[in-house]
Amino acid sequence: MIRVLLADDEAMVRAGVRAILAAAPDIEVVAEAGDGRQALELARAHRPDVVLLDIRMPVFDGLAAAEELRRAAPDVAVVMLTTFSEDEYISRALGSGVSGFLLKSGDPYELMAGIRAAHGGAAFLSPQIAHRLIQEVSGGRMSSQAAAKERIAVLSPREREVLALVGAGLSNAEIGERLFLVEGTVKAYVSHLLSRLNVRNRVQAAVLAYEAGIVSRE
Structure with a gap:
């Protein structure tokens, strides 16, 4: 079971996300927060696998919370919820080590797929x-x-090939299955290509893969 902490300052958004995730048999919302500071406190208390953060919240926003979570709990995957009007925030978050970006108005399938991908290290x-x-x-x-x-x-x-599959949101294990490689070998490939491309994390690598046009739409 993937344990998720949901943080958004809008109660109706939290309710909508919670309802979508309730349909997933492998995902459980273990706590909800209305701001970034509360999200940090609940993350310490509940130790979730994935924290789903609204990128912009009052008092202590998702960006600040994400940066603090990456320092305090590096094993916890952070996925940002955003809208089309928050380009400046998205740009700042790109280098903070988050595992993904999801559009609030996107397909419910993307929400579940994004959480599963982040939990798998993708x-x-x-x-x-x-x-x-x-x-x-x-x-x-x-x-x-x-x-x-x-x-x-x-x-x-x-x-x-590995970069294209990183861009498609596959975890190291899934890439290994696709390319008939052991997971440790995939991990070495990913680490090496991040270094050669001078990108900080998998999200930046995924953006580059999209930009180069090598991500499969299958």
């Missing part, structure tokens, strides 16, 4: 959020795809 981006992140990172330049392809040109064919 990165997950709602497709619309991936597109906005690419625009933000690239500054909207038409040459951004060419630049991304040039960046990944240093990778071996196998590393490119």
Whole structure:
């Protein structure tokens, strides 16, 4: 069972998310918070597997809470809930070590898939959020795809395969199954490609994979 802490300052949003997750047999909401400070307290008390954080909350927002959680509980996966109007917050969160970004108005399947991916050690981006992140990172330049392809040109064919599957939201175990590799080997590939691409985490790698156009839509 994947234990989830849900933090959002809007009670109706929390109710909607909770109702969606109630339909998932492998996900349990163990606590709810109305702000980032409360989320940190409840995370310490309940030790969830995944913390689902609204990216912008009053008093102590999701960005601050995510940064503190990554320091205090690095084994806890953090997934940010966002809207289209929060580009500045998304850009700041990109480097904070979160495991994914989910659109509040997105498909319920994406919500469950994102939580499962984060719990499995993978990165997950709602497709619309991936597109906005690419625009933000690239500054909207038409040459951004060419630049991304040039960046990944240093990778071996196998590393490119691994990067594409990271971008698709697969965990190391799932990548291993797809490519017939042991999980430890996949972990080494991921670590090496992050270093070669000079990206900080799997989310940044996933954005680059989307930008380069190598993520399968299957």
